[in-house]
Amino acid sequence: MATTEILDSIEKKRTWLSVVGQLSTVVSIKTRNASPNLHPVIQIRLLQLGDIHMGMPRDPAIDIKDRKYPAPVASLTTMDPLISAARFAVNLLRTNPVDAILLVGDLAHQGNAKEYQKCVDYLVQLILDEWHKASKPVLCVPGNHDIDRTVIPLDVTVGQIWDKFVPLEAAWKKYGMPILATSEVKSFTVKKSEALAEITALNSCLGCGEYRGLPADLREAAHELVKKAVSADDKWKAIEQIDSPAFAGEHIEAAQRQIDGNHKVNVVLAHHNLLPQSTPRVALYAELINGGQVRAMLAQAKSPTLYCHGHIHDDPIEIVSVPNIGAAPMVSISAPILDHGFNVLELTYTNTGLPLGVIVQKFKIGRSHTFSARPHEEIRIPFRSSAEYFPNYQPPRSSMVEIIRRDDGSRFPALLDELNKSFSHLKEEDLAAMLLEAEWYGIVRIVDREGHPDSWQILRVSL
Ligand SMILES: [Fe+2]
Numbered sequence: 387m388a389t390t391e392i393l394d395s396i397e398k399k400r401t402w403l404s405v406v407g408q409l410s411t412v413v414s415i416k417t418r419n420a421s422p423n424l425h426p427v428i429q430i431r432l433l434q435l436g437d438i439h440m441g442m443p444r445d446p447a448i449d450i451k452d453r454k455y456p457a458p459v460a461s462l463t464t465m466d467p468l469i470s471a472a473r474f475a476v477n478l479l480r481t482n483p484v485d486a487i488l489l490v491g492d493l494a495h496q497g498n499a500k501e502y503q504k505c506v507d508y509l510v511q512l513i514l515d516e517w518h519k520a521s522k523p524v525l526c527v528p529g530n531h532d533i534d535r536t537v538i539p540l541d542v543t544v545g546q547i548w549d550k551f552v553p554l555e556a557a558w559k560k561y562g563m564p565i566l567a568t569s570e571v572k573s574f575t576v577k578k579s580e581a582l583a584e585i586t587a588l589n590s591c592l593g594c595g596e597y598r599g600l601p602a603d604l605r606e607a608a609h610e611l612v613k614k615a616v617s618a619d620d621k622w623k624a625i626e627q628i629d630s631p632a633f634a635g636e637h638i639e640a641a642q643r644q645i646d647g648n649h650k651v652n653v654v655l656a657h658h659n660l661l662p663q664s665t666p667r668v669a670l671y672a673e674l675i676n677g678g679q680v681r682a683m684l685a686q687a688k689s690p691t692l693y694c695h696g697h698i699h700d701d702p703i704e705i706v707s708v709p710n711i712g713a714a715p716m717v718s719i720s721a722p723i724l725d726h727g728f729n730v731l732e733l734t735y736t737n738t739g740l741p742l743g744v745i746v747q748k749f750k751i752g753r754s755h756t757f758s759a760r761p762h763e764e765i766r767i768p769f770r771s772s773a774e775y776f777p778n779y780q781p782p783r784s785s786m787v788e789i790i791r792r793d794d795g796s797r798f799p800a801l802l803d804e805l806n807k808s809f810s811h812l813k814e815e816d817l818a819a820m821l822l823e824a825e826w827y828g829i830v831r832i833v834d835r836e837g838h839p840d841s842w843q844i845l846r847v848s849l
Pocket of ligand 1: 437439492531697698699
């Protein structure tokens with residue numbers, strides 16, 4: 387039940403309760419004992435795995451002075467950061483399941499089809515085989531490092547534009563998993579009770595590796611460089627920096643149709659960042675050429691949107707909102723390179739399906755070069771403020787909140803008893819839901835929220 391409905395029902399019962407007064411206290415004790423398992427909010431949990439770069443040379447987690455130590459000995463005494471992170475993510479999935487896995491691309495390092503297949507093989511063997519057999523959703527998008535630039539002709543015709551993605555699709559189809567978004571947008575819906583998340587995967591690599599966007603003399607020179615390069619590394623370096631990533635226009639339209647509607651959370655998955663990163667870049671054409679259009683489109687949606695990406699190997703979270711049009715915020719969430727960690731996104735709703743906000747749990751490798759079962763950082767991002775949800779905060783509702791002590795707070799059991807004296811036989815789970823919802827709006831703060839409500843201390847923040 388949403389806060390507003392609870393408060394309305396309380397107001398209706400108020401007159402009757404003034405007659406039966408003391409009875410409500412007795413009822414409240416019975417109700418509390420009868421509800422040991424509380425489910426006051428609904429959560430849809432997503433695992434966002436960042437760039438993998440299978441095959442990239444990695445320094446062992448060893449003192450810098452020991453880097454020249456014989457490699458076999460060093461490898462025996464240290465852990466491979468990529469393998470450690472992947473194994474930890476899988477163990478976490480088994481102990482605390484998620485509803486979908488999102489892979490943000492750059493599975494390979496130098497656009498080599500064998501390298502890409504090796505990474506797919508590894509992921510399938512590690513978790514995705516059992517995940518797919520259990521019909522659980524997983525989506526993947528291509529990254530700029532997944533594209534084999536050596537097979538792209540100088541002048542690509544319109545009919546050839548998707549050819550460079552065929553080897554990547556084949557790597558997944560080998561396992562009967564058509565999960566990669568290339569020439570078509572991939573999407574699915576996660577529904578949990580009344581809560582809804584629409585997940586849409588977009589290919590942002592349309593221009594990656596293409597020469598046709600370059601001035602004529604430059605593109606011919608670049609093509610020659612790739613042809614002449616001997617090593618895979620040189621081939622990669624010859625063209626990698628003059629890239630022009632882009633979404634297809636028809637994919638932007640498809641995504642726009644997908645995000646229409648209320649009472650849901652849109653999750654859009656793509657490789658590239660929509661906002662320029664904070665670290666300056668000097669490479670030409672490094673940013674998405676139509677990223678601004680997609681950013682503006684997503685930020686005008688009525689329902690909140692999470693834009694989940696990788697590419698920058700860092701993990702900033704940024705919020706874009708457009709004033710005065712009644713739009714919900716767009717939250718851009720980047721996953722770090724997998725060696726450094728990954729994100730678990732907890733989309734949180736009322737038990738009537740109203741989106742409240744997202745909790746981004748950042749699992750990061752620690753100083754001991756291992757992961758901890760607790761997230762390194764947990765960021766709560768509300769989708770709306772109290773002012774937007776309660777523009778006309780009416781007296782019965784505010785008087786209910788005013789019972790909560792502002793300075794040293796109120797204990798949950800005492801608050802329940804207090805409210806039952808004044809209002810109605812409020813159930814423990816309904817009060818817990820109301821308080822959790824009110825916390826998302828910035829009205830109260832709950833100390834020890836992770837514990838049972840009996841241990842909660844509730845502080846009034848506003849109103
Ligand atoms: Fe990358």
